[in-house]
Amino acid sequence: MGKSPKGTVSLVNSNGRLQARFRWQGKRYYLSLGLADTPKNRRLVAGRIAQIQRDLDYGEFTGDLSKYQPQAAGVVVTPKVPSLRELWNQYTEFRRPSLSPNTLNKVYQPVAVDLERCPHGLDNPAGLRDWLVQNRPPDFAKRIMTRINACCRWAVQSGLIPSRAWRPASPSPKVNGAAMRLIPSPLMNGRLLSPGLKTRSITGTMPRWCSFSF
Numbered sequence: 001m002g003k004s005p006k007g008t009v010s011l012v013n014s015n016g017r018l019q020a021r022f023r024w025q026g027k028r029y030y031l032s033l034g035l036a037d038t039p040k041n042r043r044l045v046a047g048r049i050a051q052i053q054r055d056l057d058y059g060e061f062t063g064d065l066s067k068y069q070p071q072a073a074g075v076v077v078t079p080k081v082p083s084l085r086e087l088w089n090q091y092t093e094f095r096r097p098s099l100s101p102n103t104l105n106k107v108y109q110p111v112a113v114d115l116e117r118c119p120h121g122l123d124n125p126a127g128l129r130d131w132l133v134q135n136r137p138p139d140f141a142k143r144i145m146t147r148i149n150a151c152c153r154w155a156v157q158s159g160l161i162p163s164r165a166w167r168p169a170s171p172s173p174k175v176n177g178a179a180m181r182l183i184p185s186p187l188m189n190g191r192l193l194s195p196g197l198k199t200r201s202i203t204g205t206m207p208r209w210c211s212f213s214f
Contacts, residue, residue: 009053011045013037020049020068024061031065047158050094057093081161084122084148085115090160091151111144122152122161125169145169 009022018041020031033048035041052068055061082090092108099108114136120127128148132141152166 007056009049009056011042011049018042018045020045020052022052022056024056024063027063029063029065031068043157044159046094047090047155047160050090050158051160054090054093081122081165082155084128084152085112087122087155087160088112088115088148088151091154094154107147111147114144115148122165125167129169 007023009020012019012021014030014032016037018033018035018037020029020033022029031052033041033045035045048068052061088108088111092104092112095108096104114132115121117135118128118131120131129141129145132144135141136144149168152161152168155161156163156166
């Protein structure tokens with residue numbers, strides 16, 4: 001196996017146990033993660049690895065490994081729950097090796113910008129969704145909410161937040177039990193927008209609208 005670039009955190013098997021290894025300022029660092037090397041445990045420590053990598057990349061690593069150590073047995077600690085923006089940054093760093101620069105700029109960066117502007121966070125996923133719907137085109141809002149849900153599932157699996165910290169919201173608002181989208185419609189006198197597209201008008205509004213599930 002080739003050596004990892006300097007400043008890159010590697011997750012390795014050390015005598016059947018998971019260990020993080022990296023170099024910083026010419027010194028080698030080894031961090032035992034306290035878990036056997038299994039696929040499930042590798043997913044569990046992914047968030048901790050991403051946190052170390054983020055600190056290295058942003059110049060916030062101090063050489064102190066204690067903040068990354070597994071919780072001592074019998075000691076109950078109430079961890080600080082990171083903000084949704086912080087989680088998204090960590091998720092982006094976790095995904096970065098498999099993403100192209102174009103995807104990072106056009107797909108991931110817009111989510112970070114919206115999370116910075118939105119007044120809602122982990123404690124109000126429905127409010128976040130509704131804010132996105134009000135401030136972004138419907139399809140774009142739906143895609144962003146889907147990505148945020150994926151980020152929070154990863155955060156739960158990685159142990160960054162408790163499962164109760166995020167209640168996934170549907171990517172789309174619900175109308176009569178179905179996800180609906182409103183669009184301007186030229187539907188007049190019963191004629192459809194296009195052949196084969198089923199629509200129904202909502203009466204009492206001008207201009208007329210049609211709605212359909214997606």
